[in-house]
Amino acid sequence: MSRWSASLVACAWIAAACGSDNDSTQATCEPACLAGQDCVDGACVGEPLPDADGDGVPDESDRCGSTATGSAVDESGCSWAEAPVPLPEGPYGTGIRDAAGDFTVQTLGGSFAFHASWTGNDSHLFLVRAAGNAYSDAIAGSDVGAFLAESPANVHYLFLDVEDDEAARRAAQEAMLSRFEEALALLDPAVAAQWRTRLHFVTDAVDALDGSLGAFFAAHPNFAFGIDRFGRWREAGSLYDFNDGAPHLRFLAREAVGFDYERRLEREMGAIAATEVVVFDGDRHQGGWEAGHTTSVEITLPSAAEMARFDSMAVYLYTACPGHLQGLEAGCNEWDYAHHLFVCDEEDPASCDTELVRYVTPYGREGEWLTDVSPLLPLFANGGSRTLKYTGANGYDMHLRILLWDAGKQERPVEVRFLYGASGAIPWNEEYNGRFEPVKFTVDDPTTTRVGIYNVVTGHGFGSTWENCAEFCDSEHEFAVNGTAFSESHPEAKDRYGCFARVDQGVVPNQFGSWPFGRAGWCPGQDVKPWVQDVSDVLVSGENEIAYRALFRGEPYVPRLGGGGDYLPELRLQSWLVRYERK
Known part of the structure; x- marks a missing residue:
C-alpha cells in the first residue's frame, strides 16, 4: 500500500545515512565494522557478534530479530515499522478507544497480568461464553482450527464464561481448552507451543473481574471486545458469517488483522514528512x-x-x-x-x-x-x-x-x-x-x-x-x-x-x-x-x-x-x- 521513501524517516531512524560521531574509531573504516569488531588502521578485525537479520544490531541486543533487509533501525534493532508501542500511561478509562488500565486474571494456566505482558507488538481479544445463548454457543462450538489458521500470531486471546458456579465455570473452560489442544496437536510443535502462551482460559467470575477489565465489561457487557495495538479498549463487531448464516470464532481473528492494519497505517503516516x-x-x-x-x-x-x-x-x-x-x-x-x-x-x-x-x-x-x-x-x-x-x-x-x-x-x-x-x-x-x-x-x-x-x-x-x-x-x-x-x-x-x-x-x-x-x-x-x-x-x-x-x-x-x-x-x-x- 505504501510507496513512502525511507529517506523521509527521521534521522533518529537512519543513523547510518545521517552520520554518527558516537564511535570515531569505527568511523575510519569503510564500510563500518560489524558489532563485536574493532577498527584497526582502517580495517575491521575480530569476529563479529551473531546478527541473524544483518541490521547491524547483534542478536543479543536485537528486539526485532527479523527486520527486512536494508531497513534502517534504531539502537534496539527495530525499524520504524517494527518499533513497539509504549505502554499507555493513562489517563485510563472505560470508553471505546480509552487507554486500558491494568488488570490481572486467574486462568487455567496461572495468572495473566495485562501491563506486565505488554510488549508493544500485540493485541488482546476477549470472548465471553454464555451457555444457552444461541449466538454464543455457535461461536464456542465453531472450528477452533480454522480460528487459529486465520489469526495473526501477535494476539493474546482471553476466554471468559458467565457461569456463576465456580466448578461448572472451570469445567466449561477445561472443555474449551481440550478442544483447542486437539487443534494444536495438528500444528507444528513450535507453533503450538507459541499458541499455548497466548490462549488464556479465565477462571474468574465475570462479575468479579479485576481492575480495568472488570470496569470495562461492566460498562460494555458484550460477547466480544478487545484491546488494540495502541492499548485502547475496542468493540469487536459482529462475528456473523452471511455466507452460512451462523457466527464463527474465526471472525474474531479478523479483528486482530484489523488492529494490525491500523498500526501499519499509523507507521506509514509517521514515516511521511x-x-x-x-x-x-x-x-x-x-x-x-x-x-x-x-x-x-x-x-x-x-x-x-x-x-x-x-x-x-x-x-x-x-x-x-x-x-x-x-x-x-x-x-x-x-x-x-x-x-x-x-x-x-x-x-x-x-x-x-x-x-x-x-x-x-x-x-x-x-x-x-x-x-x-x-x-x-x-x-x-x-x-x-x-x-x-x-x-x-x-x-x-x-x-x-x-x-x-x-x-x-x-x-x-x-x-x-x-x-x-x-x-x-x-x-x-x-x-x-x-x-x-x-x-x-x-x-x-x-x-x-x-x-x-x-x-x-x-x-x-x-x-x-x-x-x-x-x-x-x-x-x-x-x-x-x-x-x-x-x-x-x-x-x-x-x-x-x-x-x-x-x-x-x-x-x-x-x-x-x-x-x-x-x-x-x-x-x-x-x-x-x-x-x-x-x-x-x-x-x-x-x-x-x-x-x-x-x-x-x-x-x-x-x-x-x-x-x-x-x-x-x-x-x-x-x-x-x-x-x-x-x-
Whole structure:
C-alpha cells in the first residue's frame, strides 16, 4: 500500500545515512565494522557478534530479530515499522478507544497480568461464553482450527464464561481448552507451543473481574471486545458469517488483522514528512439525502512553487461514530453507501465534478484509510485556495487531511487529462459503451518520462439481472491505446469471501451487514483503490488514440432482466491520462 521513501524517516531512524560521531574509531573504516569488531588502521578485525537479520544490531541486543533487509533501525534493532508501542500511561478509562488500565486474571494456566505482558507488538481479544445463548454457543462450538489458521500470531486471546458456579465455570473452560489442544496437536510443535502462551482460559467470575477489565465489561457487557495495538479498549463487531448464516470464532481473528492494519497505517503516516492540509478536523458531515448529503469546505494549499516540490499525495480519512460506538442503535450508520470527495473547479467553484477519492462506508462501524492519489497532483498545481465537496448519505464526525510530500521519486506527475466518466452513476446496459468516444492526444514534449492511465471504477446494483451485475459480477474495463488493450477486471466480485480476505488492506472487519462478499472494485468499509497502468511503450510520436469500453465475459454487456430486484446495474467511473516528467 505504501510507496513512502525511507529517506523521509527521521534521522533518529537512519543513523547510518545521517552520520554518527558516537564511535570515531569505527568511523575510519569503510564500510563500518560489524558489532563485536574493532577498527584497526582502517580495517575491521575480530569476529563479529551473531546478527541473524544483518541490521547491524547483534542478536543479543536485537528486539526485532527479523527486520527486512536494508531497513534502517534504531539502537534496539527495530525499524520504524517494527518499533513497539509504549505502554499507555493513562489517563485510563472505560470508553471505546480509552487507554486500558491494568488488570490481572486467574486462568487455567496461572495468572495473566495485562501491563506486565505488554510488549508493544500485540493485541488482546476477549470472548465471553454464555451457555444457552444461541449466538454464543455457535461461536464456542465453531472450528477452533480454522480460528487459529486465520489469526495473526501477535494476539493474546482471553476466554471468559458467565457461569456463576465456580466448578461448572472451570469445567466449561477445561472443555474449551481440550478442544483447542486437539487443534494444536495438528500444528507444528513450535507453533503450538507459541499458541499455548497466548490462549488464556479465565477462571474468574465475570462479575468479579479485576481492575480495568472488570470496569470495562461492566460498562460494555458484550460477547466480544478487545484491546488494540495502541492499548485502547475496542468493540469487536459482529462475528456473523452471511455466507452460512451462523457466527464463527474465526471472525474474531479478523479483528486482530484489523488492529494490525491500523498500526501499519499509523507507521506509514509517521514515516511521511508531509505537509498536511486539514479538510475536516472532527467536523460533522450530517449525511442524509437532502441538504446534509453535501458538505463543502474551502482549503488553503501551499503556493504553486511549494506544490512543485511534491511528487506524492495521499488522503487520510477517519470516519468517527458517536462515542466511537458501533451499530445503528448507537448512531453508527447502517448502510454501505458510496461517499466521494470532489475537487471543485478553480474558475467555477460551484462546479464540483472531479473526484479525488471514493469510499464505500462500513455497515455500522468506523473506518480509517490512507489513499495514494499521487497521479492527481496536477489538479492542485496552482496551490492557494480551493473548494472541496464531500458527499454521502451517512453522517460522521470527519477527520480528513490531504498529505503532500517529496518521496524522492525520480519523476512527478505534471499534467492530467480527463478521459471518461461522470460524477455520478452511469447505467450499465447495451447503451453504455456508446457514451464514450475515442480520445486523441499527442505526447511530443521531450521532458515526458512516462504516460499512464489512472482509473477508478466500481460496479453497483444487484438482484435485477440473471448475471447479478454490476455489484457481484466481473466487469472488465478495457482501455485500448493505439490498438493495444489494457484491462482492469474484478474477479473478486465472484468470491463470497473476497472482502473478508482484504481486512489487511483496510476493509473494516465484522461489520453489521454482508461485508464478507467480494464486490466489483470495492468493499464495504474501504477506500476504493485506483487502478494505474503505464502505457508509455505503445505511444507514438504525433497523434495517439485511446478508446474505452466495459465488457462482461469479453463482450459488451446486455442485461438479462430477472431475479425480482429493482436495483439495475450501474458503474461509477472516472479515468484520467497522466503525464510525468523527471524532477
